[in-house]
Amino acid sequence: KLKALFEWLRIQTEAGFVSRQETVSMIPPVVLDVEPHHQVLDMCAAPGSKTGQIFEIISKIKEGEKEPVGCVIANDADRKRAYLLVHQLKRIHSPANLVTSCDAQFFPMLWKKEQEGMFDRVLADVPCSGDGTMRKNAMVWKNWSSLNSYGLHSLQLALAVHGARLTKVGGYLCYSTCAMNPIENEAVVAELIRSTDGALELVDNLERKDLKDMRARPGWSSWKVLREGKSRREVKDKQKKNNEKMQER
Secondary structure (H helix, E strand, O other): OHHHHHHHHHHHHHHOOOOOOOHHHHHHHHHOOOOOOOEEEEOOOOOOHHHHHHHHHHOOOOOOOOOOOOEEEEEOOOHHHHHHHHHHHOOOOOOOEEEEOOOHHHOOOOOOOOOOOOEEEEEEEOOOOOHHHOOOOHHHHHHOOHHHHHHHHHHHHHHHHHHHHHEEEEEEEEEEOOOOOOOOOHHHHHHHHHHOOOOOOOOOHHHOHHHOOOOOOOOOOOOOOOOOOOOHHHHHHHHHHOOHHHHHO
16 A cells, blocks of 8 residues: 555656645745745755745746746756756746756846845755754764854855845845754854844744744744864764774774
8 A cells, every 4th residue: 555655656746746845844935925926046945845835836827927927046056956956846837947056155146236136035045964854864863063063154154145145125035944053043143134234134924824823933042152072173083983984994
């Protein structure tokens, strides 16, 4: 019975009728409040589940129109992952998407000098330590270190800042991670707000009627910065020594 179900799911997924996605990963596109006429950028799009969710909204054709008005640009720095995006998005038969592969920190600003921003909505689902996925990914437990988040903080902030530059005045930027460490979340958002000197403000989208039943809590306003008793090099050396291939030698 399970084999038959798996085969049915595979066929439906390949045909574009079914898309399997964890509930928590559906939240960023929902709070982004995308509308069919919007120009949307997904800065770190692969593997494409959130992009597909946005793309479904953008692909809606208004009455009297022959094709979608808005569009989605799905970007990923890794070429192989960008190719996976193409495979994922072609299931939704619509011309309203473009897949690019470049470092999102340097995504080109294709507008006139006097124009501020280019996209109505920007999703910055940035690279992270992924410690929020521990319950389903055992390797995170094995490799976890408080140093992981510190090494990613500057990259995450750079992506968020550039995402803000690419967002039109009055538009929305959604910053999200799969991590629980405040260094990757609240610390990045706090520095983003501080460094932009009033140009950005936090928006509480939970006041929307369609989100009234969503449970949420305020972000942290203070946190402790953990540190390892050993240096990063010492930690890496220890990991190498514990590597199965090294032990075999």
